[in-house]
Amino acid sequence: xxxxxxxxxxxxxxxxxxxxxxxxxxxxxxxxxxxxxxxxxxxxxxxxxxxxxxxxxxxxxxxxxxxxxxxxxxxxxxxxxxxxxxxxxxxxxxxxxxxxxxxxxxxxxxxxxxxxxxxxxxxxxxxxxxxxxxxxxxxxxxxxxxxxxxxxxxxxxxxxxxxxxxxxxxxxxxxxxxxxxxxxxxxxxxxxxxxxxxxxxxxxxxxxxxxxxxxxxxxxxxxxxxxxxxxxxxxxxxxxxxxxxxxxxxxxxxxxxxxxxxxxxxxxxxxxxxxxxxxxxxxxxxxxxxxxxxxxxxxxxxxxxxxxxxxxxxxxxxxxxxxxxxxxxxxxxxxxxxxxxxxxxxxxxxxxxxxxxxxxxxxxxxxxxxxxxxxxxxxxxxxxxxxxxxxxxxxxxxxxxxxxxxxxxxxxxxxxxxxxxxxxxxxxxxxxxxxxxxxxxxxxxxxxxxxxxxxxxxxxxxxxxxxxxxxxxxxxxxxxxxxx
Numbered sequence: 138x139x140x141x142x143x144x145x146x147x148x149x150x151x152x153x154x155x156x157x158x159x160x161x162x163x164x165x166x167x168x169x170x171x172x173x174x175x176x177x178x179x180x181x182x183x184x185x186x187x188x189x190x191x192x193x194x195x196x197x198x199x200x201x202x203x204x205x206x207x208x209x210x211x212x213x214x215x216x217x218x219x220x221x222x223x224x225x226x227x228x229x230x231x232x233x234x235x236x237x238x239x240x241x242x243x244x245x246x247x248x249x250x251x252x253x254x255x256x257x258x259x260x261x262x263x264x265x266x267x268x269x270x271x272x273x274x275x276x277x278x279x280x281x282x283x284x285x286x287x288x289x290x291x292x293x294x295x296x297x298x299x300x301x302x303x304x305x306x307x308x309x310x311x312x313x314x315x316x317x318x319x320x321x322x323x324x325x326x327x328x329x330x331x332x333x334x335x336x337x338x339x340x341x342x343x344x345x346x347x348x349x350x351x352x353x354x355x356x357x358x359x360x361x362x363x364x365x366x367x368x369x370x371x372x373x374x375x376x377x378x379x380x381x382x383x384x385x386x387x388x389x390x391x392x393x394x395x396x397x398x399x400x401x402x403x404x405x406x407x408x409x410x411x412x413x414x415x416x417x418x419x420x421x422x423x424x425x426x427x428x429x430x431x432x433x434x435x436x437x438x439x440x441x442x443x444x445x446x447x448x449x450x451x452x453x454x455x456x457x458x459x460x461x462x463x464x465x466x467x468x469x470x471x472x473x474x475x476x477x478x479x480x481x482x483x484x485x486x487x488x489x490x491x492x493x494x495x496x497x498x499x500x501x502x503x504x505x506x507x508x509x510x511x512x513x514x515x516x517x518x519x520x521x522x523x524x525x526x527x528x529x530x531x532x533x534x535x536x537x538x539x540x541x542x543x544x545x546x547x548x549x550x551x552x553x554x555x556x557x558x559x560x561x562x563x564x565x566x567x568x569x570x571x572x573x574x575x576x577x578x579x580x581x582x583x584x585x586x587x588x589x590x591x592x593x594x595x596x597x598x599x600x601x602x603x604x605x606x607x608x609x610x611x612x613x614x615x616x617x618x619x620x621x
Contacts, residue, residue: 174346176382177362182226183242186250191270194253197222197244198271201229204239210282210309210603212594213272214242215291217581218259219522221249221367223379224288227360228583231591235610236598238284243271245291247520249367250377256520259528264294269303282603284310286594288583292316293532299543309603311540312548312594315582318536319558325529332523338514342378342385345369345516353579360584369516378516537561541569548597550575550590552582571597 183199199222212232214225222242229240246267247256253267272280285308287295292313298304299311335352339345346358346365355361366378537560540547547570549561554574557565565572573593578585596615598604606615 172347172358174343174350174358175362176342176346176366176378176385177359178382179223179226179363179367179379182230182363183240187275188250189243189271189274191267191274193246193255193267193270195251196246196253196267196271197250198275199223199225199240199242201233201240204237204604206237207281209237209239210284210598211280212238212240212284212286213268213295214240215268215285215287215294216242216245216248217289217291218525219248219368219518219520220288220581221364221519223249223367224360224364224581224584226363227357227587228591231588232595234607235591235595235613235615236606237604238598241275243268244367245294247525249519250379257524259525261293261297261528261531265297265301268294268298269301272304280304280307282309283307284312284594284598284603286312286314287316288314289316289321289580290532293536296536296539296543299545300539305544308543308545310548310598310601311543311545312550312597313540314550314590315552315556315580316533316536317549317551317556317558317561318533319560320556321533321536322530325533328529329523329526335518337517338372339369339516340514342366342369342381342516345378355581356579356585357587360581360587364584368519370519372515372517377519537564546597546601547571548573548594550582550593552576552578552580 179199182201184202186197186199189196189198214222214228216222216224222244225240225242229242232238233240244251245259245264246253247259272283283304285295285299287293293316295311295313299308336348339348342365345368346361349355349361349365350358355364366382369378370376371378371381537558540549541560541564549565549570549572551557551572551574556574557572561570564570575582575586575589575593578589583590592613592615595606595610599606599610599616606613
């Protein structure tokens, strides 16, 4: 079972809502311990970005610093569905520290800051054509050596682009992360269920990052701080959350400066959740967490109302059947009840309408609600992946054969040793490609363990003499890094 399949199976139900204890858990010297989910700017990892104009629209491309020589390889990184080019941020920092190269990370159509005429057209041929046009626009003359590196959906694009007549001559390496035709096609049957298990909206950027980490989508907090803002939009402005990161950091700094003057024992901030305890504290939720649980509370309201009605009915029945003269009291209560009901018919009808509406909502309980207070939902997903289902099979059909037939050196990184399908298993036994299995990571391998992925990719590039190691890379003995 592949890492993607395991992730889907674990997410049949919506992820647990972030919770905290009602009382802040204090670290030594009285300081409250909190995990920091504040977003981080991409500018620490990429030198700049360019918006490449093509016939289809504008494509956002993030670039690391230029290499020391024009002949150095360019690593074209292609992200998975729902992610963005910023998911390669930590990887970029690592690999440019190991070898002489430049990372070129683009937002695929429908994702990130890319704006095209038809963002829902994620047909594999369209996606490959986008990559071709972006590379041609970036390098007016003959492109430098290219290494195509793709994760999940991006891996499928990389494999097809390696066969493109426009790029094939320049592609000197092909690396694919955690995508195999057999396991990917099997996982598609559960993909909609997996997507329904995600929240639809988030209260703040911090809560989106926290959900990303706690749900297991990305296990590396530092990577989630950079990549998650590029996956959500501000519902009011329609702009990507990355546009708010720097101003957000200034607001946090000012707020912390004010907070530092307050008494040490204080409750959690609105956009942060205090560290939860191991035992009894996990059973309590403070007001902020109650907002987070709005999706559960709303669905339980109808059940509570029904229970209250049953209790009232049971009480009336008990009064009516009580012995020793309770009959007269019951008649009086009944008369009072009828009088009240007559006077409040309109209110009763309104109440019935509300209960009916709640019952209808209960029927849709499988559809996830937002994480946070329903009245303050500020962010939503950049792309609705469920609407792209018609393209999923086209991404992965024939992928294994296309990978094996690529003329350039091939590298496959997996998060699970049992992720190979039959065709790739035979090819790997015949030595047709290099394979590396990385443990302690989820489907987003390059985000969970960016250093290990960078080390494997750098060794792969050095082994085929596409570049040379940096001073730091020479001390890491990269060429002899383990591989299958």
